[in-house]
Amino acid sequence: MIYEPSVLATIVFFAFVGITLGLSFWLGRQAKSSQGYFAAHGQIPWFVNGVAFAGDYLSAASFLGICGMIAFYGYDGFLYSIGYLAGWIVALFIVAEPMKRLGKFTFADALNSQFDSPGIQIAAGISTLVVSVFYLIPQMVGAGALVTPLLGFDHWVGVVIVGATVMLIVVTAGMVSTTWVQFLKGSLLVFFSALMTIMLLSRGFSVENGGQDGHDFRTLGPYSPGQLAPGEMLENGNEQWTVVDSTKAWQDTDFVQLEQNGVVTVWHEVPTDDGQVRLTEAQSITETKSGETLINGLPKGKGEGQAVLHPTGYLSDLPGDQKETGAVGPLGFFSTLQQSTVIRWPKAFVFEEDSKTTVYYQKPTPGSQVLRPGEYPGFQGIRSERLIDKLNFLSLMLALFCGTASLPHILIRYYTVKDETAARKSTIVGISAIGFFYILSLYIGLGAMTSGALDVTNSNMAAPLLARSMAEWLFAAISAIAFTTVLGTVSGLILASAGAVTHDLVGRLSSHKMNDTEQVRLAKLSSMGVGVVAIILGIVFEKMNVSYLVGWAFSVAASANLPSLVMLLFWKGTTKEGIITALLVGMTSSLGWILLSEDTFTQVYGLSADQALVPFSQPGIVTIPLGFLTLIVVSLLTQPKKQEAA
Amino acid sequence: MFDSPNGRIAMILFVVYLVLYSGFMLINVFAPAMMDETPLAGVNLAIWYGFLLIAAAIFLAFLYGALCRPSSEDRDNAKGGQQ
Numbered sequence: 001m002i003y004e005p006s007v008l009a010t011i012v013f014f015a016f017v018g019i020t021l022g023l024s025f026w027l028g029r030q031a032k033s034s035q036g037y038f039a040a041h042g043q044i045p046w047f048v049n050g051v052a053f054a055g056d057y058l059s060a061a062s063f064l065g066i067c068g069m070i071a072f073y074g075y076d077g078f079l080y081s082i083g084y085l086a087g088w089i090v091a092l093f094i095v096a097e098p099m100k101r102l103g104k105f106t107f108a109d110a111l112n113s114q115f116d117s118p119g120i121q122i123a124a125g126i127s128t129l130v131v132s133v134f135y136l137i138p139q140m141v142g143a144g145a146l147v148t149p150l151l152g153f154d155h156w157v158g159v160v161i162v163g164a165t166v167m168l169i170v171v172t173a174g175m176v177s178t179t180w181v182q183f184l185k186g187s188l189l190v191f192f193s194a195l196m197t198i199m200l201l202s203r204g205f206s207v208e209n210g211g212q213d214g215h216d217f218r219t220l221g222p223y224s225p226g227q228l229a230p231g232e233m234l235e236n237g238n239e240q241w242t243v244v245d246s247t248k249a250w251q252d253t254d255f256v257q258l259e260q261n262g263v264v265t266v267w268h269e270v271p272t273d274d275g276q277v278r279l280t281e282a283q284s285i286t287e288t289k290s291g292e293t294l295i296n297g298l299p300k301g302k303g304e305g306q307a308v309l310h311p312t313g314y315l316s317d318l319p320g321d322q323k324e325t326g327a328v329g330p331l332g333f334f335s336t337l338q339q340s341t342v343i344r345w346p347k348a349f350v351f352e353e354d355s356k357t358t359v360y361y362q363k364p365t366p367g368s369q370v371l372r373p374g375e376y377p378g379f380q381g382i383r384s385e386r387l388i389d390k391l392n393f394l395s396l397m398l399a400l401f402c403g404t405a406s407l408p409h410i411l412i413r414y415y416t417v418k419d420e421t422a423a424r425k426s427t428i429v430g431i432s433a434i435g436f437f438y439i440l441s442l443y444i445g446l447g448a449m450t451s452g453a454l455d456v457t458n459s460n461m462a463a464p465l466l467a468r469s470m471a472e473w474l475f476a477a478i479s480a481i482a483f484t485t486v487l488g489t490v491s492g493l494i495l496a497s498a499g500a501v502t503h504d505l506v507g508r509l510s511s512h513k514m515n516d517t518e519q520v521r522l523a524k525l526s527s528m529g530v531g532v533v534a535i536i537l538g539i540v541f542e543k544m545n546v547s548y549l550v551g552w553a554f555s556v557a558a559s560a561n562l563p564s565l566v567m568l569l570f571w572k573g574t575t576k577e578g579i580i581t582a583l584l585v586g587m588t589s590s591l592g593w594i595l596l597s598e599d600t601f602t603q604v605y606g607l608s609a610d611q612a613l614v615p616f617s618q619p620g621i622v623t624i625p626l627g628f629l630t631l632i633v634v635s636l637l638t639q640p641k642k643q644e645a646a
Numbered sequence: 647m648f649d650s651p652n653g654r655i656a657m658i659l660f661v662v663y664l665v666l667y668s669g670f671m672l673i674n675v676f677a678p679a680m681m682d683e684t685p686l687a688g689v690n691l692a693i694w695y696g697f698l699l700i701a702a703a704i705f706l707a708f709l710y711g712a713l714c715r716p717s718s719e720d721r722d723n724a725k726g727g728q729q
Contacts, residue, residue, distance in 0.1 A: 075692055082670070082696050084701050089663045092707055093656040123715050177680070201708030372681045372692045382678050390675045397671050424714060431707040435700045 006468075009476035010151060016480035020181055020487065021169065046422040048183045050429020053413055055182030057084070057404075057430065058189055058437055059489035063482050064142045065550060066438075067466075068459030070445020071313065072344070073525035074370030076379050077445050080551070081438035087404025087554075088434065090562075093425045095405040098569050100423040106496075107411040108504040110581075111564055115576040123583040125504025127560040128408040130418040130587055132497040133533060134556050135407065136490060138549035140538020143486045144458035146479055156539045162483070166490040170498070170527040178495060179416055180490045188481045190433055193440045196478065199470050200447040205336055206324035211311030211452040212469055217343075217362060220267065220278035225318050228256055228269075234279075240337055249352045249606035255282065263297040268361040282361040283309050283345075283456065289354045309360075311465070316364055317341040333443065340367040342449060345456045360456040370449070378599070392616040396551050399620030402553025406561035409492035412499060489533065494527045501526035528565065541604070552594050555620045560587035563627035571635075578635030586627030593619035652714045659706045666702055670695050 044052070062084065069077030102110040110123030123592045140159050147158025169178070209216040220236050227234070230245035244257035244264055256279060267279035286294040293300045298307035310616065318325060319339035328336055344365045351356040369375065373393075374382045381389030404410060414423045448454060448462035453469035455461050464482065468475035502523040507514065541549060563586055564579045594600060597619075598612035673680050673695070681692040 075696075078693075078696055082699050083698055086663070086667050089660060089667075089703055089706065092710065093663075095662040310664070331687045331689055334690075334693055335684075338684065338688060338690060368682060368690070371690055372678070374678060382674055394671060394675060397667075401667065422716075425711060428707040428711045432704050435704045438700055439697060440695070 012476035013480045027499045031288040044416040046425040050426035051186045052179045052182035053430030054433035055186030067445040068461035071448035071462035072459045073376040076376035078442045083400025086401045088431045096423045096427045097420040100420045106499045117576040119580045121504045123580045125500040130501035131557040132493045135553035137537045139490045159538040167531040170494045171524045178491045185484045197440045197443040202327045204325040204328045208314035215310040217281045221278040245520045280362045286357040315340045337367040341422040362440040395618035395621035402558035406557035408496035497530040498523040498526040556590045559590035559623035575635040575638045576639040578631040581634040582627045582631035585630040590619045590623040
């Protein structure tokens with residue numbers, strides 16, 4: 001789709017970002033020492049820190065990715081909400097208080113509290129850096145997804161703007177300002193999401209034939225198969241089409257190309273009960289080797305003789321043949337949808353010698369199917385008879401459960417409060433805010449699915465486009481908040497990475513003992529480096545759903561960090577060798593698994609799924625136990641010879 | 647870590663949540679058709695169970711906060727001790 005920039009949205013957006021930056025710089029003046037820069041002197045009030053947890057956690061992935069996945073596939077996106085929140089239970093009951101008690105600046109401090117081992121510090125520092133970079137990718141992709149409809153820029157411009165702004169924030173500020181920005185943003189995000197949900201419920205549902213641009217998607221037929229032979233004429237009212245003599249690549253699909261006034265469009269063949277075929281209008285993007293892009297058979301653009309994709313997302317049936325429901329209640333929202341039919345738009349590819357066409361076609365889906373798990377391609381295996389097909393789902397849910405308490409930018413927030421009680425209280429506040437938001441995420445995602453404003457090419461834009469479908473000011477506010485969400489989360493991640501580089505890596509590897517000023521300077525330089533890497537990766541991974549990418553970050557975090565953290569707290573036999581090996585094995589095995597998985601082969605390398613070298617995409621169910629096992633075995637092999645008092 | 651009263655409370659509450667979460671995963675994997683059932687108000691089990699898990703997380707968090715006692719370090723801090 002091509003987006004028209006909105007003046008109001010742009011003004012609100014820049015005002016919001018300006019205030020955020022101003023606040024950030026003003027508060028950042030206090031952060032001159034490394035204790036202030038990395039840990040806000042441990043003086044952040046617990047309530048503020050709790051809401052800031054929500055601000056950190058409700059990142060681009062939560063807001064854009066989950067809503068987008070729900071909007072495209074239904075309930076499956078909500079599985080992420082459930083898993084992300086469940087992870088906080090591990091954080092609260094197992095990690096929060098010990099982290100505060102054992103550490104000072106970084107996650108590595110806590111792991112190393114009993115050993116004072118350079119090996120642990122370096123391995124944990126590397127792991128922090130890897131997890132942070134993995135988690136940064138979806139944030140940057142989300143940034144691009146936001147700026148595109150808001151300002152009309154290309155995706156890469158959005159990524160560069162966020163990268164540059166965040167580097168400015170982190171270089172000039174530190175943990176104090178990052179925390180207050182997250183507090184502000186977390187509060188606003190929850191408030192505006194609640195407002196959007198109320199507006200959604202009062203709007204209710206209606207039956208439509210197309211999206212918000214007023215285009216009605218047509219259905220032709222039914223026809224007998226012979227009527228669809230090349231050269232045959234099809235009529236519908238005053239309109240006429242000729243069936244195109246398509247190449248074999250098209251003949252092997254259930255799509256038909258029809259020509260009208262020199263323009264070739266794509267239609268989906270839907271068999272009827274009596275052996276005939278109806279044709280439903282599809283949408284297509286054809287990219288030729290010469291670099292031309294055709295949308296529905298015409299050059300891409302908004303001028304005369306050009307075309308853009310139509311927005312989608314609507315219901316074709318409501319219960320009791322209603323045309324619209326009026327306002328619905330919080331439960332009525334689901335029960336109505338349960339009995340309706342949603343038009344979803346899956347995609348298929350047709351490869352010809354000199355072009356690749358992506359076809360988006362109508363798929364009427366019962367609401368009952370949309371509201372249950374198993375529609376997202378990655379989770380369809382749960383309805384399979386084979387256990388191996390179910391493992392991808394189990395693996396993801398395990399990684400989400402274990403991943404939260406292993407995320408570096410979440411863990412460092414335990415050092416910004418004064419004691420263990422404050423760490424506990426702030427986690428409780430965080431869980432409440434995040435849990436409430438995740439309930440709203442289901443309404444927002446399903447609202448986007450039926451908003452008539454969906455961009456079939458990009459699930460990450462569903463929530464902002466839903467807001468735009470309701471009111472321009474809401475779109476402006478939601479986009480600005482979501483953008484600062486990205487800014488805040490990216491700032492936190494870059495700070496965590498900078499802490500790892502400065503404190504855990506250079507601090508341990510260098511023979512020169514850095515003073516406070518040198519530490520802060522190195523942290524700022526590291527922030528710049530990580531920022532540049534994040535920008536590049538954010539551009540490369542543009543088309544992937546950000547929530548899915550976050551699932552990977554959780555898998556790496558859970559596999560690398562959690563076994564060491566948990567075993568250190570639970571098992572007195574843990575040795576430094578066990579921790580170092582578990583960190584490295586967990587990290588490399590989960591990373592390796594991801595790089596060899598079907599999703600990476602198809603979506604990143606552009607190869608066939610059959611070439612993937614591991615049986616399912618999510619590594620957690622293999623690599624998290626592997627991390628624990630490694631730690632136990634290596635610790636048993638490296639027990640101190642003399643019995644020491646515990 | 648779990649020798650302290652707070653640690654024991656944390657462990658019990660953690661196990662309660664773990665059972666609920668595992669139940670959700672196992673139903674999805676071994677009896678996915680159950681998630682289609684609409685036990686109440688025309689809303690299916692998948693949504694009810696999802697909301698239950700979120701509500702349970704918030705409830706258990708508050709319960710833990712209410713049952714916990716300040717740690718010795720916190721008491722020292724409250725008396726003005728060095729952090």
